[in-house]
Amino acid sequence: MSSRRLKRTTATATALAALLAVAGCSSKTGDSExxxxxxxxxxxxxxxxxxxxxxxxxxxxxxxxxxxxxxVTQAQQLYVKQTNADGGICGRKLKLTVRDHGYDPQKAVAAYTELEPEVLGFAQFIGSPFVAAVKQRVDTNKGLVLPQAWSSNLLGSSYVRVIGSTYDLETINAIDFLMKEKGLKKGDKLGHVYFEGDYGESALKGSQYMAKKSGLTVVEQKIKATDNDMTAQVAALKKAGVKGVVISAGPRQAASLVGVAAAGKFDVPIIGNNSAFSPQLLGTQAGPALAKNYYVASPTLPIGADTDAAKKLVADYKKAYPEDSLDNGVTAGWTAASVFGEALKRACESKDLTRAGVDKALLTIDAYDNGFGVPQNFTDPKAPSSKESVILRPDKGVTGGMKVVEKPFTATAAEGYTAGG
Known part of the structure; x- marks a missing residue:
């Protein structure tokens, strides 16, 4: 092993050890205190x-x-600003305290440790692995966490609540779309490029389940979050003869995968989980390839949806942030903030704004739809709030860079599937 690689391995091990040590610490905060x-x-x-x-x-x-x-953050700040302008909730103004963890495990856990004793709960927590690392502490502290993460490993807690379909369900729906609309069939090989860790491995459960149900063979390609060049992965999938590809990674990896595939005349449909696209990519060299042969599974309609709620959010966001582009992060952030707000309103009606009161209030929400097409049911902590997905396609000519090609649906295979199973 080279000295450089040894140092990298040692550093990673040290970081993980520190993460686990911090994650294992108990908190002095209790909801009843x-x-x-x-x-x-x-x-x-x-x-x-x-x-x-x-x-x-x-x-x-x-x-x-x-x-x-x-x-996500700016959408939530907009929600808070508008809610406060309307008088707040329960006679109180909402306040957001923001910490940027840079997708670093130590920073993420440290930020949770810092803020947890001071806040009622978290309207945002990006990163399935990081949420999973503190999940046991969340269950002890009982401060509601609404993560921008869709790992099935986060299910089961009354205090960490996934909004929308989890990655495994989303992947089942995505493959169902490839089979019904893009020519993937029984006996074919399906490529799956995925991040190591919570996010990618949750999605992989979905492709493995769908493969058994539908007679497919999954060709796996595991990558790290720091891997940005997908040349080797495309070469391996092309050699294996796959007829379609699922990517459970970030926007950069998706752009590289689609761009390299197009350059190598590897013409198969590629579909990503909801975290695997950003409309800013349409302005890059990969833009034409993404518009031609890439799809995204989403838990809700896109920001450019033809609904009154979506149109109002677009107008309000443009007014508040005229220099920034619109994407589905706006939808995700607004949805999480409004779900938290609905729980706060119901907790106020019950005269209980403690952590326990807010958690209890969320359990009463059984069909919440803030105008983005998919009702959310929070009555069962063991299940995601929805099993539905929307299939989107990149299109720089529409608001938010994504158009709907398949309206909200649940694949037959997903209906009988238990998330995380």
Whole structure:
């Protein structure tokens, strides 16, 4: 082993050890500690004062999901600004405290450790592996976390709630689309390029399940979040003779995969999970190839959807951030903030703004639709809030760079599938 590789391996091991050490620490914060009642009979606790409700945001502004993180965060800041302008919730103004972890495990866990004792919960936490690393502590602290992460490994907690279909379900729906609309059939080989860790391996469960159900063979290509050149992966998949490809990675990896495939005349349909695209890619060299032969599975309609709610959000976001582009991160951020807001409103009606009160309120939401086409059901912590997916296609001529090619649906194989199974 080279000295450079040895140093890298040692550094990775050290980082993981530090992460696990921090993640294993117990918190001094308990939901029952310091609970009190205001003059209006509203029970309050951590993160709630007479004037404010403090929520945390753990995002990625500088790492592999920097574009997503910026859009999600600005959409949530817009929601807070508008909600506060309308009088807030339960007589209190919402406040977001934002930390950028740069998709670094140590920074992510450290940021959670810093903010958890100060906030009611988290309206955003990007990164399935990082949410998983603190999940046990979240279950102890009971501060609601709405992650921008869709790993099935996050299910089962009343306090970490996945909004929309998990990656395994989303992948089942994506492959169903390839089989019904793009010529993939029984006996074919299906390529799957995926990030090592929680996100990619959750998606892989979906492709493996669908392969058994549909008579496909999965050709796996595992990559790291730092791997940006997909030349080797395309060569391997082409040699294997795959007839379609799923990619469960970031936008950069998807652009490289599609671009390299096009350059090598490897003409097979490629579909990504919802995290594997950014409309900014349409302005790069890979843009034409993405528009021609790439699809994305999404938990909701896109930001450019033809609904009143989507049109209003587009107008409001453009006014608030005129220099920034629109993408589905705006939809994800707005949805998570509005779900948290709905839980807060119901908790207020029950006169209980403690962590336990907000968690209980979320469990009463059984058909929440904020105008993006897919009702969300939060009554069962063991299940994602939806099994539906929307299939999108890159198109620089539409708002947000994504158009709908398949409206919300659940594949037959997904209907009988237990997420994470």
């Amino acid at each position: 310091g609970d009190k009642e205001d003059a209006g009979g509203i029970k309050t606790g951590v993160g709630v004062s007479a004037k404010t409700i403090d929520l945390g945001v753990l995002t990625d502004m500088t790492g592999v999901y920097a574009t997503l993180g910026k859009s």
